[in-house]
Every structure is written in C-alpha cells, then in structure tokens.
Amino acid sequence: xxxxxxxxxxxxxxxxxxxxxxxxxxxxxxxxxxxxxxxxxxxxxxxxxxxxxxxxxxxxxxxxxxxxxxxxxxxxxxxxxxxxxxxxxxxxxxxxxxxxxxxxxxxxxxxxxxxxxxxxxxxxxxxxxxxxxxxxxxxxxxxxxxxxxxxxxxxxxxxxxxxxxxxxxxxxxxxxxxxxxxxxxxxxxxxxxxxxxxxxxxxxxxxxxxxxxxxxxxxxxxxxxxxxxxxxxxxxxxxxxxxxxxxxxxxxxxxxxxxxxxxxxxxxxxxxxxxxxxxxxxxxxxxxxxxxxxxxxxxxxxxxxxxxxxxxxxxxxxxxxxxxxxxxxxxxxxxxxxxxxxxxxxxxxxxxxxxxxxxxxxxxxxxxxxxxxxxxxxxxxxxxxxxxxxxxxxxxxxxxxxxxxxxxxxxxxxxxxxxxxxxxxxxxxxxxxxxxxxxxxxxxxxxxxxxxxxxxxxxxxxxxxxxxxxxxxxxxxxxxxxxxxxxxxxxxxxxxxxxxxxxxxxxxxxxxxxxxxxxxxxxxxxxxxxxxxxxxxxxxxxxxxxxxxxxxxxxxxxxxxxxxxxxxxxxxxxxxxxxxxxxxxxxxxxxxxxxxxxxxxxxxxxxxxxxxxxxxxxxxxxxxxxxxxxxxxxxxxxxxxxxxxxxxxxxxxxxxxxxxxxxxxxxxxxxxxxxxxxxxxxxxxxxxxxxxxxxxxxxxxxxxxxxxxxxxxxxxxxxxxxxxxxxxxxxxxxxxxxxxxxxxxxxxxxxxxxxxxxxxxxxxxxxxxxxxxxxxxxxxxxxxxxxxxxxxxxxxxxxxxxxxxxxxxxxxxxxxxxxx
Ligand SMILES: *Cc1c(COP(=O)(O)O)cnc(C)c1O
Numbered sequence: 001x002x003x004x005x006x007x008x009x010x011x012x013x014x015x016x017x018x019x020x021x022x023x024x025x026x027x028x029x030x031x032x033x034x035x036x037x038x039x040x041x042x043x044x045x046x047x048x049x050x051x052x053x054x055x056x057x058x059x060x061x062x063x064x065x066x067x068x069x070x071x072x073x074x075x076x077x078x079x080x081x082x083x084x085x086x087x088x089x090x091x092x093x094x095x096x097x098x099x100x101x102x103x104x105x106x107x108x109x110x111x112x113x114x115x116x117x118x119x120x121x122x123x124x125x126x127x128x129x130x131x132x133x134x135x136x137x138x139x140x141x142x143x144x145x146x147x148x149x150x151x152x153x154x155x156x157x158x159x160x161x162x163x164x165x166x167x168x169x170x171x172x173x174x175x176x177x178x179x180x181x182x183x184x185x186x187x188x189x190x191x192x193x194x195x196x197x198x199x200x201x202x203x204x205x206x207x208x209x210x211x212x213x214x215x216x217x218x219x220x221x222x223x224x225x226x227x228x229x230x231x232x233x234x235x236x237x238x239x240x241x242x243x244x245x246x247x248x249x250x251x252x253x254x255x256x257x258x259x260x261x262x263x264x265x266x267x268x269x270x271x272x273x274x275x276x277x278x279x280x281x282x283x284x285x286x287x288x289x290x291x292x293x294x295x296x297x298x299x300x301x302x303x304x305x306x307x308x309x310x311x312x313x314x315x316x317x318x319x320x321x322x323x324x325x326x327x328x329x330x331x332x333x334x335x336x337x338x339x340x341x342x343x344x345x346x347x348x349x350x351x352x353x354x355x356x357x358x359x360x361x362x363x364x365x366x367x368x369x370x371x372x373x374x375x376x377x378x379x380x381x382x383x384x385x386x387x388x389x390x391x392x393x394x395x396x397x398x399x400x401x402x403x404x405x406x407x408x409x410x411x412x413x414x415x416x417x418x419x420x421x422x423x424x425x426x427x428x429x430x431x432x433x434x435x436x437x438x439x440x441x442x443x444x445x446x447x448x449x450x451x452x453x454x455x456x457x458x459x460x461x462x463x464x465x466x467x468x469x470x471x472x473x474x475x476x477x478x479x480x481x482x483x484x485x486x487x488x489x490x491x492x493x494x495x496x497x498x499x500x501x502x503x504x505x506x507x508x509x510x511x512x513x514x515x516x517x518x519x520x521x522x523x524x525x526x527x528x529x530x531x532x533x534x535x536x537x538x539x540x541x542x543x544x545x546x547x548x549x550x551x552x553x554x555x556x557x558x559x560x561x562x563x564x565x566x567x568x569x570x571x572x573x574x575x576x577x578x579x580x581x582x583x584x585x586x587x588x589x590x591x592x593x594x595x596x597x598x599x600x601x602x603x604x605x606x607x608x609x610x611x612x613x614x615x616x617x618x619x620x621x622x623x624x625x626x627x628x629x630x631x632x633x634x635x636x637x638x639x640x641x642x643x644x645x646x647x648x649x650x651x652x653x654x655x656x657x658x659x660x661x662x663x664x665x666x667x668x669x670x671x672x673x674x675x676x677x678x679x680x681x682x683x684x685x686x687x688x689x690x691x692x693x694x695x696x697x698x699x700x701x702x703x704x705x706x707x708x709x710x711x712x713x714x715x716x717x718x719x720x721x722x723x724x725x726x727x728x729x730x731x732x733x734x735x736x737x738x739x740x741x742x743x744x745x746x747x748x749x750x751x752x753x754x755x756x757x758x759x760x761x762x763x764x765x766x767x768x769x770x771x772x773x774x775x776x777x778x779x780x781x782x783x784x785x786x787x788x789x790x791x792x793x794x795x796x797x798x799x800x801x802x803x804x805x806x807x808x809x810x811x812x813x814x815x816x817x818x819x820x
Contacts, residue, residue, distance in 0.1 A: 005028070005101075006026070006027040006028075007024045007025060007026055007027060008021045008023070008024050008025050008027060008068050008083045008085075009021050009024045010027075011027055011044065011068070011070075011085065011097065012083075012085050014096070014097060014100050015070065015085060015087055015093045015096060015097060016087075017070065017085035017086055017087045017093070018085075018086045019074075019083070019084045019085045019086045020083070020084070021083050022080075022081060022082065022083055023067065023081065023083065025042070025067055025068055025083065026042050027042060027043075027044045027068060028042035028043075029042050029043045029044065030043075030044055030046065030094065030097070030149070030150055030153055031043045031044065031045045031046065031061065031066060032045075032046050032048055032054075032094070032146055032150070034054075034057035034058075034060040034061040034064070035060075035347075035505070036343070036347055037061060037064040037065070037066060038343060038346070038347075038381070038382050038385040038386060039378075039381050039382065039385055040061075040064050040065030040066045040067075041065070043061075043065075043066045043067075043068065044066075044068045044069070044070065045058070045061045045066045045068065045069045045070070046069075046070045046090050046091075046093070046094045047069065047070065047071045047072070047075075047090055048090050048091055048094070048146065049072075049090070054071075054090065055071060055072075055073065055075050058071070058075040058077065058079070059075075059077050059079075062077075062079050062082060066082075067081055067082050067083060068082070068083045068085070069082055069083065069084050069085065070085045070087055070090055070093050070094070071084055071085070071086055071087070071090065072086065072087060072088065072089065072090050073086065074086065091145060091146070094146065094149050095145070095148075095149050095176055095179075095180055097149070097153075098148070098149030098150075098152045098153050098180045099149075099179050099180050101152065101153055101155065102152050102155065102180055102181070102182055103182075105155050105157075105159070107155070107159055107160055107161060107162055108160075108161055108162070108184050108185065109161075109162035109163070109164060109181060109182060109183045109184055109185070110125065110161070110162065110163045110164070110183060110184075110185045110186075110187060110294070110298075111164055111165075111166060111178075111181050111183025111185070111186050111187070111212050111213065111216065112125070112163065112164070112165040112166070112186075112187045112189060113165065113166045113167070113168075113174075113186075113187075113188065113189070113209045113212045114188050114189025114190050114191055114209065115189075115190060115191050115192045115193070115195060115205075115209075116189060116190040116191075116192045116283065117189040117190050117283065117286065117287045117290070118141070118143060118165040118166075118167060118189055119138075119140070119141040119143070119165060119315065119317060120283075120284075120287045120315050121165075121187060121189050121287050121290050121291060122137055122138065122163050122164070122165040123137075123315040124287065124288070124291045124312055124315065125163050125187075125291055125294060126163055127308075127312060127313060128291055128295060128305075128308045128309065128312070129161060129163075129295075131308070133160050133161040134158050134159050134160050134161070135159065135160075135161045135162070135163055136154050136155050136156070136159040136161075136162050136163075137151070137162070137163045137164065138151035138163075138164055138165055139151065139154075139338065139340030139341060139344075140317050140340070140341060140344070140820065141165070141167070141317060141820070143164075143165045143166050143167035144167060145173060145176060145177070147167075148164065148166055148177050148180050148181060149180055151164055152164065152180050152181060154340075156370075158370075162181075164181045164183070166178075166181060166212050168195070168198075168208055168209065169195045169198040170195075170198035170199065170208075171198075171199065171204060171208050172208075173208070174208050174209065174211040174212050175211055177212060178211055178212050178213075178214060178215070181212070182215065183212065183213065183216050184216055184217050184218070185216060185217065185218045185219075185220070185294075185297075185298060186212060186213035186216040186218065186219040186220065186235060187219075187220045187221075187290060187294050188209070188210075188213075188219065188220065188221040188222070188225075188226075189287065189290055190225070190283075190286055190287075191205070191206060191209070191225055197689065203229070203232075206226075206229045206232060207229075207232050210229075210232050210233065210234075213234075213235055214234065216235050217235065217236060217237055218235060218236075218237040218238070218239060218297060218298075219233060219235040219237070219238050219239070220238075220239045220240075220241070220290070220293050220294050220297050221233070221238065221239075221240060221241075222240070222241055222242065222286075222290075223240045223241065223242035223244065223245045223248050224242060224243065224244055224245075239293060239294075239296070239297035241289060241290070241292075241293040243255075246267070249268070249293070249296075249297070250266050250267075250268050250289075250292065250293045250296060251266055251267045251268075252264050252265070252266040252289060253265060253266060253267065255285075257280050258276070260278065260280065261276050261277065261278055261279075261280070261310075262276070262277050262278075262279060262280045262285055262288075263275075263276050264276075264277075264285075264289070264292075266292075268296055268302060271302075273302040273306070274306060275288075275292055275305065275306040275309045275310070276306065276309070276310045277309050277310065277312055278310065278311075278312060279312070279314075288309060288312065291309065291312075292305055292309060295308075295309075313335070313439055314335070315335070316335040316336070317820045318818040318819060318820045319331055319332060319333035319344075319345055319348060319436075319818065319819055319820075320332040320333075320816055320817065320818045320819075321348075321352075321498055321816070321817035321818070321819070322451045322452070322454075322814075322816050322817075323451070323452045323814065324428075324433065324450045324451055324452060325425060325428075325450060325451075325452055326425065326426065326428055326429045326430070327355075327429060327430045328355070328428055328429065328430065328431050328432070328433055328450060329352060329354060329355060329431075329432045329433070330432075330433050330435065330447060330450045330451050331345065331348060331349060331352075331432065331433065331434040331435065331436075332435055332444075332447045332451065333345045333434065333435065333436040334435055334436070334437055334442075334443035334444045334446070334447055335439060336438065336439065337362070337363055337364075337365050337366075337436055337437055337438040338365060338368060339365065339368055339370075339375070339378060339379070339382075341436075342362070342365070342379065342382060342436060343382060345434055345436050346360070346382055346383070346386040346388070346434070347386070348434075348819055349386065349388075349432060349434045350386050350387065351501050351502065351504075351505045352432045352501055353497065353501055353504075353525060353526025353527060353528075354432065354497045354501070354525035354526055355430050355431045355432045356430065356431070357389045357390065357430065357431035357432070358386075358387065358388050358389050358390075358431065358432050358434075359388070359389065359390040359391075359392070359428070359431050359432065359433040359434065360383060360388045360390070360391050360392070360433075360434045360436070361392040361394065361419075361433065361434070361435045361436070361437075361443070361446060362379070362391070362392070362393055362394065362398070362434075362436050362437065363394045363395050363398070363416075363436070363437035363438050363441040363443060364394070364395030364396070364397040364398050364438060364441070365379070365438065366438050366440075372397055372401070373401070376397070376398060376401035376404055377401075377404055379398075380401070380404040380405045380406065383405065383407060384405075384406050384407070388407055389407070389408050389409065389431075390407065390408070390409040390410070390431070391405055391407040391409070391410045391411075392410070392411050392412075392413070392419065393405070393410070393411070393412045393413070394412075394413050394414075394415065394416055394419050394437065394441060394443075395414070395415070395441070396414050396415075398412065399412040399413070399414060415441070416437075416441050416442055416443065416445060416446065419446065420445060420446065420449070423449065425449060425450070428450070433450060435447045435450065452814075454814040454816070455731070455812070455813075455814060456699060456700045456731050457697075457698070457699040457700075457731050457732050457736055457813050457814075458697075458698060458699075458813065458814045458815070458816050459493075459494075459695055459696065459697045459698075459809055459813050459814070459815050459816070460695070460696040460697075460698065460815075460816050460817075460818060461494050461495060461498070461499070461694055461695055461815055461816070461817045461818070462692070462694050462695075462696070462818060463498075463499075463502050463694075463817055463818065463819040464819060464820050465679060465692035465693065465694040465787075466499065466502065466677055466678070466679075466694045467502065467506060468691075468692050469676055469677050469678070469679055469691050469692060469694070470483070470485075470503070470506060470508070470673070470677060472676075472690050472691060473657075473660055473671070473673050473676055473677075476660055476661070476664070477660070477667060477671065478664075478667055480669075481667045481668070481669060481670060481671060482509035482510065482651065482653075482669060482670035482671075483508045483509055483510075483670065483671060483673055484508070484509060484510035484511070484512050484532065484653065484670055484671070484672045484673065485503045485508045485510070485511055485512070485673055485677060486511075486512050486656075486672055486673060486674035486677070487499060487500055487503070487511050487512065487513060487518075487522070488512060488513045488514035488515075488518065488534065489514060489518075489807050490518075490807075490811075491678070492674065492675060492678050492803065492806045492807055493695075493806040493807045493808070493809045494678060494694060494695055494806070494815070495815050495817065496518070496521055496522060496525065497521070497522060497525030497526070497527060498815070498817045500522050500525070500527045500529070501525075501526075501527070502819075503529070504527055504528070504529050508529070509529075509530070509670065510529065510530050510531070510532055510670070511527070511529050511530070511531045511532070512531070512532040512533075512534055512672065513531060513532070513533055513534065514533075514534050514535050515533065515535055515537070515540070516533050516536070516537065516540035516543045516544055516547075516549060517540075517543070518533075519531045519533050519543075519544075519547060519549040520543055520547050520549070523547040523548070523549070530550060530575070530610075531548075531549050531550065532549075532550050532551075532552060532577055533549050533550065533551050533552060534552050534587075535552070535587070536551035536552055536553070536554070536558060536562075538558065538561045541561075541562065541565040542565075545565075545566070545569065545571060545574065550575045550576060550577060550610060551576055551577070552576070552577045552578075552579050552587070553576050553577065553578055553579070553607075554578075554579040554581075554587040554588045554589065555587070555589070556589075556593070556596070556597075556600075559597075559600060562576070562607070563604070563606050563607070566606045566607065567606055571606065572605050572606060573605070573606070573607065573608040574606060574607050574608065575607075575608050575610045576607045576608070576609060576610065577609070577610055577611045577612070577613065578597070578601075578609055578611070578612045578613070578642065578650075579613060579614065579615075580594070580612065580613070580614040580634070580635060580638045580639070581614070582614040582615075582630075582631040582632075582634040582635050582638070583617055583627060583630065583631045583634070584614075584615050584616075584617045586615075588614065588615075589638075591634055591637065591638060594637075594638050594641050594642065595641070597642070598641055598642060598644075598645035599645075601642065601645055601646055602645050602646070609642070609646055609650050610650060610651060611650050611651035611652065611653060611669075611670065612638070612639045612642050612643075612650050612651075612652055613652065613653045613654060613672075614631065614634075614635045614638070614654055615654075615656065616628055616631055616654060616655065616656060616658075616659050616663070617631070619655065619656055619657075619658040619659035619662055619663060619683070620658030620661075620662065620681070620682035620683040621682075628663065631654075632654065632663070632665075632666050635652075635654055639652050651668075651669045651670050652668035652669050652670070653668055653669060653670035653671060653672060654666050654668060655667060655668075655671040655672065656671075656672050656673075656674055656675075657673055657674050657675050657676035657677075657680075657681050657682075657683075658676075658681055658682050658683040659671065660673065660676070661676075661681055661683040661684055662683050675802065675803060675806075676691065677694075678693070678694050678695065678806065679691045679692050679693035679694050679695075679787075680693065680791060680792060680802045680806075686790050686792050692787060693785075693786065693787045693790055693791060695785070695786075695791070695806065696783065696785070696786040696787070697732075697783070697784040697785050697786075697809060697813070698781055698782065698783050698784065698786075699730050699731045699732040699781075699782050699784060700730065700731055700779055700780065700781055700782060701728045701729065701730055701731075701751075701776060701777070701778055701779060701780045701782060702729050702730065702731055702766070702778065703728070703729045703778060704726055704727070704728045704729075704771065704776055704777065704778060705726065705727050705728075705729075706724075706725075706726055707721050707724070707725055707726060707727045708721075708724050709721055709722060709723050709724050709725075712760070713727060713759045713760035713768050714743075714759070714760025714761045714762075714763060714767075714768055715760070715761045715763060716761060717760075718743070718744050718760050718761050719743075719744055719745075719758075719759040719760025719761065719768065720759070720760075721759065721770060721772065723772070725770060725771075725772025726770075726771050726772050726776075727759050727768045727769065727770055727771060728751070728756070728768065728769050728771045728776055728780075728782075729766055729767075729768050730749065730766065730767060730768070730769060730782045731765070731766060732765075732766070732767060732782075732784060733762055733763050733764045733765040733766050733767055734762050734763070734764060735764045735765055735810060735812065736765070736809065736810050736812060736813050737805075737808035737809040737810045737813065738762060738767065738784060739762070739798060739808065740761065740762045741798040741799075742758055742762055742767075742794075742797065742798060743758050743760060743761045743762040743767065744758065744759070744760060744761065745757045745758055745759065745770075746758065746797050746798060747794065747797050747798070748769070748789075749769055749782050749783060749784055749789070750782070750783035750786070750788070750789050751769070751771060751774050751776055751780060751781075751782050751783075752774050752775060752776060752780060754773055754774040755789070756769040756770055756771050756773070756774060756782075757769065757770050758770075769782070785805070791805050791806060
C-alpha cells in the first residue's frame, strides 16, 4: 500500500532470518490478518500466533497472492513461489522491522499514553496540528504490540511530525513500544482504573506507562494526577498543567459553561490566556486541556491554539450499521476518511451478506501524505478488491481520477450539495451502502437521507464487545473444540444477520436458532454457516430442507415423520442432531430410549447424525454440581451407545456459557455459547471485567416538570415525591420491554451520570423518573442499561434473569450496530 523501500532480501537481512529468497520482491505492506488482504502485491505476511496460530493461514494468504512470509517454522503445504523467512519470534520480528524503519527518519514524534483518552488526544492533536504539519499517526486505536509497529511502518519522507499512542496492559510491554516509537515529546493522559488487573498496584502501572518517555526530552502532564509519582518522572524538561498549583506552566484558574461550549482562563508565562472548546463533559474537557498544554509546550501561539481548539470536532472511531430506506443497510462512517479507515470500513462492508449489491459513497481524502495520483490509484485498487458494485465519488480531486476506477456503476460529483441535489433515493434499493467522508464534506447530510428515521429509543449493539466475548470463551477452549453460537430469539434480542455476519466472518462453526423461520431469515440474508434448528416442527420440514437447515431430532414421533419426509423427497444423508434428555426434561430422548433409537439409526440411509448433545440445567450453580455430574455421566453413556450403533464419529456437545466456565472437562468436541456472547455469564462476576456487555439501551427525556411533595404521578396515583422536586418523562414504556415491574421506584435509569428512580406506574410508551438530584433538560439522553448500569442489576431489581431482560426489548426499539 505504501511506496516500497525494502525488498525480501533486505528484510531477511534486517530480521536476521533464515530461509531461501526465491524471488527478491519489493515489500511495502505488512499483513497480519489473512482475511484482510485486499492488495497482495508488496505484502509481507507475519504469521503471528494469537488465538489461532498464524501459520494456519499461510495457505489462505498464499492463495490470495501473497508471496513473502515471516514464520517461526516452515509451514505444511506446497508454496513454490513463496519466500519463507524463518525467525525465532514472529511478533518480535514485526517489531524489529518497524524499529528499523523508524530509525531511518529523524522527524519529531509525540508519544501519547495513559489509561483513558489516548486515542482522543492523539486524534485531537492531529486535528490541531495538521493545518501546518504533515502528520503521521496510528490509524484508529492501533496502539498495541501489533498495532504500534503497523502504525510506525507508515512513516514516509513527506511527514514532518509523528503522533503515536501506545497502550499496555501489563509490565514489560512499554519498552518494546518505546523502541519502536522513540518519542521526543511525551504526553500523559488520564490515569484511571483501566487495566489495573495487569499490574501489582497503581505505582507499577504508572511506572510502566512512563517508560514510554524514558528517552524523551519533554513530558507534558497534569500536576494533581502525578503528585504521588513525581519521583518516577525522569525527562529533562517538563510542562505541567494544573487547576490547583499556580506555579504550573499552564495554570487553569477559571472555568465556565457557556451554552454548548466550555470556557477556560489560565496563566501561561505570566500572562492571562483563554480558550473555548465545543464540549462540556468532564472527559472531553480534560483531554482538551491536555491538547492545549501540548500546543503551548511545543511553541504554538496561544491565540492560534485558542482558534483551533474552538473548532475541535468529536472523534468518532466507530462506524454504525443501521436500517436504511428501501430495504437498504447503511454503514455510517461520516467522521473521517483516510486510507486505513477506508480499508477497515470496506472490510466491514464485505462482511455484509444481506444484500446482493454493495455501494460506496466516498469523499476526497485529505492529509494522506501521498501524491494524489498514488492515493487515488490505491483507493481504486481497494474498491476493486472489495468488489464494490456501485461507486459514488464526491470531491473535485476524486473526480479528476474517475477513469482509474473500475466499477460496474460509477458517478462523480464535485461536492456534497451537488450530489444531494440530484439524488433520487428510489434508485437505491436492497443494497448495503457505505457512506464515508472527510469531516468537511458533512456526509452526515447524506446518511440522514438514507437512514430510517428512528424513534429516540434505541438499543446500541457493540460488535467489538461481542468479538471480545467470543475470543474470551475461545481462549478457554481446548484445542480443536468447536463453537456453536446461539442466535435464537433474535440473538437474545440483539439482532439477526447483523451479528451472524460477524460470527461467520470470525469463523464460528455453527449457528443455532430455536425455530425454522429464524434460520430461513438468516439464509435469506446470505448466511452460509451450518444452522441448527433446536425446536423442529413437523410443518417446517420443507423449509428445513430447502434452506439447508439442520434439525434437532428429540423424539420418536418426530424422527418417524422426518424419515418419512426425506424418504418421500428422495433425500439421503440429511444432517440431523440428536438431543438426549439428561435431566432438563424439556426435549430429548431419555436414557432408556437410547437403545431403540440406536436400532432406528443403524444403517439408516436417510439421515446422517452430525452431533449428539444434551443440555445442562444448572451449570452455573455450585449447589447443583452433583446433579451436573450426573448429567455428564448420563450423556457419556448415551453418546457412546449411539456412536457404536452408527459406526462413525459424531460431534459431542453439552456445555452452555456457564458450562464452558465451570465444567472444562465437559467441553467434548463443541460448546454452545449463548448469553456469554452477549456479555453475561452467571458464573463470572460482572466486575471481573473479562466480558463486555454488548447492548446499551438508551432513550431521551420528552418533558421535565416541577413536582410538589405529595402530588401523585401516573396511573392509579401510585407515585409521588417525598420532597418538592422534579420529574422527567422518558420515551420508554412496557411496550418497549421496560416492564411494569420496574415502576414505583423499583427500577432506575442513568441521567447525566446520576441514577434516577422511576416514579409511579410504567405506562405503555413512557414512564416518569425522579430527577430532583440531577441537572436535566428536555432532549437529554437517558440510559436504561449499559456497561455500567448492567442488565444483571436490572434483573435483580425485578427478580428475573438477564436472559428475560434482553429478550423482552421489543422490535419497536431500533437496533444500531457499531464497530470500531
Ligand atoms: C439457549 C441454549 C443454550 C445457550 O445457553 P446460555 O446459557 O445462554 O449459554 C445452549 N443450549 C441449548 C440447547 C439452548 O437452548
């Protein structure tokens, strides 16, 4: 993707690798994920061992056209044209190559670390300094042991400033990142509790972070935050900002909210200076002050700093998947545009299977550090590789390279207004549309036209959190154990193909739904994974077979009917799954029935048994462990008998989410991961932090009222305030799934960070909360649940389980999916 500076032979020498160089290829692009190969030429594949061993993906990368590899062992298979460079440690080799590259440039580099705000501060510094500097920075939050080398690799001759963030989760990591980044100037952001678990104590964590600056000339930090850690600071120069210490280099002594902005006054070099920022939440204010201090510390004029800070734009790292008009899906990524984030967004677009057609609306890209012809050639290559069917380029630069784009359908417009002026939305139907633009193009005006108007109550689903949870459980599995992801009941209320697309892309082995119709919807949305239907109905056989859905056979009656059906349809070896009842007493063959079942299965040409399974009734509850053991024994007895009768091996599976956590000895060949995927596991305390809740349910305030003590609120006059106060009416009711049981103070919601209890009965579409203790106004956001006010807590309030809270959220509540 970047101009090549290296060849295979040079890389071999830099890495001190062994292995033959068959062809000395130019090397320009580092690849660490075989699924993301959009342009193999110049690519060097690092077979990193992560959750899966990177060596498993060598063949995939080779078939995609990659010819250069860094590996820790010779791979199996035949790769005649490949250069296979062998090193001891593949990750260390990646880092070493980046370090070598960095050392070739002597541009000034700002290093950013801390526990919160790293990415925002890095992006804001970029916004603030890019008017006069050609800045290279990490794409998104590429701040890890892998992300940092990939970021630093982008440095080229045109850059005159680097801004790189570094993130660590345990000791010993920062030295490696420091060697790669080599920051001259250090910026320390907020130190909070994130990643505390990786360190013995706060001292150790702070010390580890500060190692990024061990060779820096200047460190910018907050006085209050570092009071206890002053002895750890070793940089020759410092720039200190403070709200308390009047000798600080930047002493902020006055702060005020002015409508939507925040106004600050400070003393700098003995003079009073000021700045206004377009944010007023605590975290943004702190991050903005850090940026302010950094600009002053490196010599920007206070007036220039003020002028630029006033125009700071929110940093949105995420793209959102929403329902669009005319049966379209919209991927909304309207905040930034650079070649790396374009690649990520196109990659996300290519994971979407629900529509035949893929459309991209893209603006000119600014600040790429590349010549325009090189840049747009790269864009054109990416678009071709990702098989975009319809391309709309907006901007004069892009338009002048229109001939470079090889797309079936293409249109070009000089600006957003001219695109919107001619837009006829009926020409967009049943397609996935990625809307991606640089900020100044205001592409939110385009996405507003395409996105279905949503009611203000929405459930946001964090796809990264789901992947985190999937990977957490994968890390608990023995090698080779498969994963069946439970996506029944709209994936526990969270969505259908939106989640299945991601699960399919991330190679789970099976999906499971409750009823055939759910499976049909997934197939119609292009999902090709094997899908198991748990609750097979006789009337649904035709749907099953025509959509390749695999039924669970749980009774003799069902078995007879199914055999009759496939026999009549002249189908052989149809995949089925056998359910054994070991104690749940819901569906399944009981122990004494297994022998007869075996007789029926023996040499039966019509079905092929894919798996045998049973379900644990209390895998998360220690008081039932004896019963669980009994279930395990009964299950083993049953599948041994069945496999004997069949004469071939089947997939055996027993564990649900908590079973994976508590019964590792019962993983067999596969596990069925349900609620854990969505961030809840009865066997893992929520505060352990390993699982991330994926859903946030939010709504807003429609009206605020002063309420005298004793005045009654809502139907049947059940609610009132004990003291004079205020109530707010919010846009959620029992028809949305906020059950009546939450009424009259049983439930509470988060408003501007404060818990506000319900007042009076919940009504169908609305309810009232007590906001006497919070500053609120109409339109303010209200959180019903999220990663802080957790579903587990709501379940406890009304005496139910998280499963019921999640699946109750009605379909009227729009789902929005985001991915970072
Ligand atoms: C729903 C279900 C699961 C998943 O259970 P979780 O506790 O959500 O992990 C597993 N197996 C069967 C048969 C199920 O119906």
